Amino acid sequence: MTDARGVPPRALQAHGPEIAAARARRWGAFYYAEQVLRVMKGYSWSIVMYSVGQPVAYLFAMGVGLATLVDGQGGSAFGGVSYLAFIAPALLVSAGVMTAANEFTFPVMDGFKWRRTYYGPHASPLTPGQIAAGHIMAVTLRLLLQSAIYFLAVALFGASPSGWGWAAILVATLTGLSFGLPLMAYSASITEDKGQFALVMRFIVMPLFLFSGTFFPLDTLPLAVRWIGWISPIWHGTELGRVLSYGYQEPPLLTLLHLAVLVGLAALGWTLTRRRFALRMGQ
Amino acid sequence: MPFHIPGASTSVRRVHNEAFLPSGTRSGSPPSRPIVIAAEDLTKKYGDLAAVNGISFSVPAGESFGLLGPNGAGKSTAMKMIGGVTRRTSGTLDIMGLDPDTHGPEVRAHLGVVPQQDNLDEELRVRDNLLVYGRYFGLPMSYLKPKADELLEFAQLTDKAKSKVDALSGGMKRRLTIARSLINEPRILLLDEPTTGLDPQARHILWDRLFRLKEQGVTLILTTHYMDEAEQLCDRLIVVDKGRIMAEGSPARLIREHSTREVVELRFGSERNTTIATELDGIGERLEVLPDRVLIYADDGEAALEQVVYRGLRPLTSLVRRSSLEDVFLRLTGRSLVD
Numbered sequence: 001m002t003d004a005r006g007v008p009p010r011a012l013q014a015h016g017p018e019i020a021a022a023r024a025r026r027w028g029a030f031y032y033a034e035q036v037l038r039v040m041k042g043y044s045w046s047i048v049m050y051s052v053g054q055p056v057a058y059l060f061a062m063g064v065g066l067a068t069l070v071d072g073q074g075g076s077a078f079g080g081v082s083y084l085a086f087i088a089p090a091l092l093v094s095a096g097v098m099t100a101a102n103e104f105t106f107p108v109m110d111g112f113k114w115r116r117t118y119y120g121p122h123a124s125p126l127t128p129g130q131i132a133a134g135h136i137m138a139v140t141l142r143l144l145l146q147s148a149i150y151f152l153a154v155a156l157f158g159a160s161p162s163g164w165g166w167a168a169i170l171v172a173t174l175t176g177l178s179f180g181l182p183l184m185a186y187s188a189s190i191t192e193d194k195g196q197f198a199l200v201m202r203f204i205v206m207p208l209f210l211f212s213g214t215f216f217p218l219d220t221l222p223l224a225v226r227w228i229g230w231i232s233p234i235w236h237g238t239e240l241g242r243v244l245s246y247g248y249q250e251p252p253l254l255t256l257l258h259l260a261v262l263v264g265l266a267a268l269g270w271t272l273t274r275r276r277f278a279l280r281m282g283q
Numbered sequence: 284m285p286f287h288i289p290g291a292s293t294s295v296r297r298v299h300n301e302a303f304l305p306s307g308t309r310s311g312s313p314p315s316r317p318i319v320i321a322a323e324d325l326t327k328k329y330g331d332l333a334a335v336n337g338i339s340f341s342v343p344a345g346e347s348f349g350l351l352g353p354n355g356a357g358k359s360t361a362m363k364m365i366g367g368v369t370r371r372t373s374g375t376l377d378i379m380g381l382d383p384d385t386h387g388p389e390v391r392a393h394l395g396v397v398p399q400q401d402n403l404d405e406e407l408r409v410r411d412n413l414l415v416y417g418r419y420f421g422l423p424m425s426y427l428k429p430k431a432d433e434l435l436e437f438a439q440l441t442d443k444a445k446s447k448v449d450a451l452s453g454g455m456k457r458r459l460t461i462a463r464s465l466i467n468e469p470r471i472l473l474l475d476e477p478t479t480g481l482d483p484q485a486r487h488i489l490w491d492r493l494f495r496l497k498e499q500g501v502t503l504i505l506t507t508h509y510m511d512e513a514e515q516l517c518d519r520l521i522v523v524d525k526g527r528i529m530a531e532g533s534p535a536r537l538i539r540e541h542s543t544r545e546v547v548e549l550r551f552g553s554e555r556n557t558t559i560a561t562e563l564d565g566i567g568e569r570l571e572v573l574p575d576r577v578l579i580y581a582d583d584g585e586a587a588l589e590q591v592v593y594r595g596l597r598p599l600t601s602l603v604r605r606s607s608l609e610d611v612f613l614r615l616t617g618r619s620l621v622d
Contacts, residue, residue: 012429014468017392023421024388031418039406116402123396124419125388
């Protein structure tokens, strides 16, 4: 084949726009996920250190240090398991939520405002929805990896007696998304950084971490603050994790409710995020 | 290089063939070249504000087409609509036979885009920026790796391949952005103010690269508020102000139609510039009084200057120069391009 000037095409040639568009329509979210993962690779060392260091520090401090005191009082308050086994699923889930809270705030602001990294792919065949999905997929992968490392540490501490304990990896990832995706939709709506993210960390993530039945059963709290747990993805994720990791007894319907809340919040967050991305990029 | 790639879907190809039918009726372009971009009454409103207010133009393949106008004229908004990233409010827009509002990904797959603000992946290395961007077009690594090296060579960035992007100078970042936009071998390149903020040397390097692309037959659509850039790069341009087209034509034709051959620039000092106009009356074809200088439009600038001196007027500085697009813009809008 030759072009109008009779010049034969070079050996190196891109496929045509039709193929590019068709591939982007099908795989676009994966292409963008690849970009986010490549960026994450740049700070993979800190991701691994965080993923390993955090569980070891928490499990040692709480599960060994504090547990010596708590277990000495008789562990009946914790469903007959050690204090370490009681808090391990909660720590695992909370770590997922905290990572999600980081990955779905500042990088989103970076994409839209600071370095405008979303607008590069936006000019390519990718759609705003795919850019959002790619970001979400890459963070999901990070959450899975981090939770797997965390679970390994939990198992090494002997704090996951049930054979289903590994499923807490999925629960922690899902909980991360159920909190992170609505937050991502919020992040995508922010046009001016006035320290909103610091407020989210201090006044939402921290109270949820502390009052979601993480370190003590939720029903030991006065009714006036117990609602924090009920609306908290961390509580739903933690309870689900406990059912899986040591067979914590609760009505099966309640277990289903936990799952429904987590899936529902994640789905709602994803929908709002897609809408917000499309709106902001399509103006 | 052929437009059609074996394996492309027949439905899209059919649309293309229609798009490539000779048109050339509106813009006076040679009928042999297919129209790749056609806009009719293109409008974009933000609330009550019309950023682009009913502009019509068409661009044949291989042409270098410019949108010249001051900041806020609506150039970038027009570019975003052409680039398939902003929906139009009304009018029609056709890119390679496709409507960007309904076929965004397909339209964008045809284009290379150099945005006004660089949006490179600063955390990735220079070469990785090209690889990652190529993936958005579904291009395989077996193509992307040698292509990235070829483009780095073209952008004179080969020795920076492994550098982090934030270590690059402004001009280098711009060249990398252009290299990135070429990764999918687009036949249409959109450049939104490609050289704004660059020093003169960096601009000339960039113009040289763009000129090479033009020679290869790439259609260039560029916005600029630099008249010299428009004159250097554009075969044809539209002068845009407040969302409307003020004039259309080649740089030479616009100058011929809207200005004289030469211009005499006189500076009498900011106090006297405004009051001297009456004393210059009758010299040249037209007089333009600006806060910092007085412009006399005349076909023979030297002769006009002689008359000024003959009348006993002593400007602090005087300069005879060729008319430029700046003068065209001044004539059309009463304002200068760079405020």
